[in-house]
Amino acid sequence: MATTIITDGVKVSVETQYQPEYSNPANEHFMFAYKIHIENLSDYTIQLMRRHWSIFDSNGSHREVEGEGVVGLQPVIEPGESHEYISGCNLKTDMGSMKGEYQMLRLLDNTVFDAQIPEFYLIAPFKMN
Template sequence: MVTTITDGVKISVETIYQDEHSNPANEHYMFAYRIDIENLSAHAIQLMRRKWFIFDSNGTVREVEGEGVVGVQPVIESGDSYSYVSGCNLKTDIGSMRGNYTMHNLVLEKSFKVNIPEFQLIVPYKLN
């Protein structure tokens, strides 16, 4: 698990290779990731947008951005957390992701960016 804190928002990421949804013979490697977002700040925040940079070990870089996460723009009260699971496919058996969330402070009425730490996407047999 990797973790980072930006402006009072703690982001933790866990990954798991999805062998049953992968097809290495066709260069299709599927990974799931779980993100835990903990609001350590004094104010309620809302996750408005996400932006991802996805890296394959063959040099391919993809950018993905959009509103919210998994179809929602969650409000996270001070001291609370929000978790979700999503997925990513790669054409190689090693890659990584990093990115940021655009959050909105609901009390101060201002937006700010929160870093998502870079995390590795590696099929288990590559770790032997």
């Protein structure tokens, strides 16, 4: 089930999956994949310029990640079009969360705005039992 938010005509949806084959719980290494679907519901062509993540681990630690684009791209998204990518995050515990924003550029007038990334949870399936 996806977590979704819409900001200024940009719909961001997130789905997560625990990656047991890349995790090593004995060494406090828990790997999660997340799939992001960005849909342009506005009437304007936009470009994703930067990302900012706040990552929270259930042990109380928190880190910030910033950078250009997503997975090496700064995609241009036409009205009614979408962009999807998969990335990953490692935690030191079996559960945590992420949230953030994408800095978007409206190409018509070079207006910069932030599209929110909804908070989503990274939880190893065995934690649910």
